[in-house]
Every structure is written in structure tokens, then in C-alpha cells.
Amino acid sequence: MSATIEQTRETPSIETGGIVASLEGVSKNYGPVRALRAVDFNVRAGELVALLGPNGAGKTTAVKLLLGLMPPHAGRVRVFGGDPTNPENRKRTGAMLQVGRVPETLRVREHIDLFSSYYQKPMPLGEVLAAAGLEKLGDRKFADLSGGQRQRVLFALAICGDPDVLFLDEPTVGLDVEARRLLWDEIRKLVGRGKTVLLTTHYLQEADTLADRVAVINQGAIIAQSTPAEIKAKTSGKRIRCITALDLNSLREIHGVTEVKEDREAVEIHAREAEPVVRALLARDPLLAGLEITSAGLEEAFLALTRDTGQNGNQQN
């Protein structure tokens, strides 16, 4: 009995691409608030998946369900094919949650030492400190750390047990640009070593640059799930802004235009490809001015996606 368990731990039983964690038709309410509504969501081995959404979308709820900190009202939560509250699973997962207060009088290395002791094969302290960018701060008390450094300690506690799967809830919130990039590098390294990472974020750039796959969540429902590139492609590829005498209707007739709207003195035109539309515009309006072409970033894709689903879900706003 113990021998077989020993074996499964030596060689993680989940092959690359297999589902390591899933929400199956999961709903979760807080009183009258429907935090998650029949959500289906998978995390596959070896991938870095971002759960992207605004504050209050249900990201933290999803993470807490996957960590077995609370059960769903409906549906099923599975981690490593079993119950997420299984203590055996917890030895293979690491978690970073948003915390209001961490014991402040303990030193960084003491916090790490304690959490490392919970695991079977923790990483050496030096490696943990290096991976979290805390080399010089090991002897510092938690109270004497800056906001970004505190965030890195929580990251260190998540990785110190060398877990197979990491659930990171808003890992870079409150970090400055440099600290954020450092943490991104570390998260990438984890995935490079075969770890699976689920992170939640409301930074669109973070999801865009880091994730293999992005699930966009809004008001408790997943509204899109694919690669960052595919999500971008779901909306019109380019945004053209210009000042023109042409009226909106005639702009809409130009081939390739997907959306037109007024934006103060100018118009904003969305199109799959910019060049043919710009050519047509210049041909019809020689006086056209203030031409700007930008590609639709994930931010726009995201806004477009939430706008689409917002029709039926946004009434309370």
C-alpha cells in the first residue's frame, strides 16, 4: 500500500496535458450573490493558465474551491482526480492567497522553514529565497518588508514545498513593474520545470505575456477560453482612428469594417485588417486626418467580450 503511494509521488501520475484540476458545472453563492454560475474549467498538466477578470468576477472563489477551502453549491471540484480537501493533494499543491495579515514578528526564513516542514521534499531554503528574489531578506522580519517584498514571501511559501501544481491568486498585485517582471520570470521557470500553474489576474498584460491559455471570467461565468492570440482574434484585429467627413453609415459599408463608432471629434473603426480599409478611406476622403492604427490588445478583446455578455448580466450596474 505505502509502496504504491510512494511510487505515485516519485513520478507524478498525471501525464502532460492530462487534467490536473477541474471545475465541473460549479456554482457558488455568497448569500444572494452568485459568485460562480455553472462554471466549467480545466487546468491541464504543464500549462500556465490565467483566469482573467475584473475584481469581483469570481476568480478568488474559483481558486478557493480548487484549494478545497470551501465546497461548491452545485457541481464538482476535482484536483488530481479526487477531492480537493484530500490532505494528500495538498502536499502536491502550493497556494498563494490574498492575505490581510501575516504574523509580523517572524523572519522571512522562519516563515519558509515552517511551511517547508509541511512537505515531504521541500526545496532548500537558499533556492526558495533565490526563486522569490528574497536572498538578502532572509533575516528580515515580515513587519519590516515592503508591500512587494511581502508578496514575494507569500510566493516563496507557495513554492517552498516544490509542489506539482500552483494556484496563485493575484500574485503580482501591488508589485511595481520591476518586481512584477521578476515574478513573471520565476513563474515561467516553474512551468519550464514541468510545473502546472493557475494564476488569476486582472492585469491583461500579465495574462497576455505569461499564459498558454486564458480563461476570461466575468460575473461568475467564463465567457471565453483560448490562447491569448485567439482571444485577440475574436475581436476585430485592428483599430483605426481618424477624423473624417464621411458619415458613419458610409464607413460601415466599407468592406472589412466590423464596427464603427464616434469618438469625440473622430471616428473609431474596427476592422480585421487595416490596410484595405485605410486604402478605401483615403480614396473616399482625401481630407482625412489624424490617422492612427493600433492593434486590438487583450484589453480590448476583454472589453469586447465583457460587453457582449454584459447585455444580460450587467443590469445591476
Next chain:
Amino acid sequence: MSTMTAALSDTRIERSPGHTARIYLKEAKYEFLKNLRLRMYTASVLSFPLMFYVLFGLVLNSKEAIGGTGVPTYLIATYGTFGVMGASLFGTAAGLAADRGLGWLQVKRASPMPPFAYFIAKVVMSMIFSAIVVLALMVLGISFGGVRMPLADLTKLLGTLVAGSLPFSAMGLAVGYFAGPTSAPPTINLIYLPMSFCSGLWVPFMFLPKFVRQIALVLPPYHLSQLALGIVGAGRHESAATHWEVLFAFTLICLGIARIGFQRDQEKMYG
């Protein structure tokens, strides 16, 4: 449900007893260090009983006696009880309420920490601080108050008072589960200070008004202090077994309340 049980039994197979013991030890060690460095805790828990003792036991009344027992000896028992109560109530309730209310307990619960390690660490830490308070009182009394007691009695007194930390740790867990992060310390003071007074920890019991003495009979610090006083040859010479029974029953009631709070918390997170 059956998968749950299977999973739980798996843990027992997986983690060696040595590893589990190491986790409990580390948890207790860091809980102790955490509080030792917390001036709020050490100042209120250590300095108040010691200051009172120096003032009322050594400076003012050191030559007096209460019912045949010298004041410096008598007050080791009562301020000892007072110190144990403070160390245990603050040691468990304040930390638990803050950890619960501000998310740290969730980080711990998401980790593979054995859940009991967290609670045991708080209880052990409270007992260690209780022992420190009592030992400090004894050292002061022997050095400056002319306290003379056989070593066996000193040991028995220390053991009794440290064991007396348990009912108050249990009470602290109960308070910690129902109080919020900021309301926990004032809540403890509201329980701890009147209880100490009514139990005769500040003013010797026989000098208290009659109705207060009647209230004292249901208060756990009264029973612990009477056990301690019995060892130094003072107190009311009631049956020690009764005192222990009351303290034991009180511990069970508090653990029961703490358990309700624990379940309520699970359901709240779960609900």
C-alpha cells in the same frame, strides 16, 4: 465520504511519525518566537503580574501574613493564577481571531499542515509563557520576599499552575472563534479582569464582599487559585478534587464552544 476517509488514512501512512512530530515542534517553536517578539503580548502578560507582585508582595506587605501564610508566598499563588490566565487567554484568542479574520488561517489550511498542529502550538506556547510567569514570581519571592518552600512544593505549585493554563487556553480558543481581529483583545480584558477580581486574585478572597465570594464559586480562576493556595498552606482548604473537576468541566465546555465556532467558520466559508 468514503474517499475522504481513505484520503485521511493515506496521510497517516504517508507521513512518518517523526516527520509529524517535527511539524508539531516547529509549529510550537515559531508560535513561541512569534509571541516572544510581540511586545504587546510579553509586556501585558509578563509585566502586569510581576509588577503587582513587586508592589503588593515585596514593597508594601512583605512582612504581613494572610491566615498564617506570608504575603509574598500567598501572592505567588494568586498572581501566578492571574499570570497564567493572561498568558493563556491572550496567547490563544488574540492570534486565532486575527488569523481567522485576516486570511492567514486560510493560507495555513491550504497547505499540508496537520490542522491540529496550529491549535496545539498555541496551547503549548501558552503553557510555556505560564511557566515563565510563575518561575519569575518564584525567583522574585525567594530572592527578595523571604519565601521558603520545599522544592517538592515549588515543583507542585509550578505544575499545578501550568496545568491550569489548559482551561484558559480552551477559553481563549472559544473567544478567538467568536471575536473579530480587533474585538478579541478588549473582549478578553472584559472577561479576564472582572474574573480575576471576583476570584480573589487581586484582593485576598476573605476580604471580598459576600456576594462576590458567591459568584467566585463558579469562576475557574477561583478554583485554580485555591488549588495553588492549598499547596502553600493557605486558601480555604476545600476538596482539591472538586477544584480539578470544575476546571475540567470548564475546559470541556470551552472546547465545545470552540468546536461550534470552528464548524460555523467552515460552514461560513463553506456556505
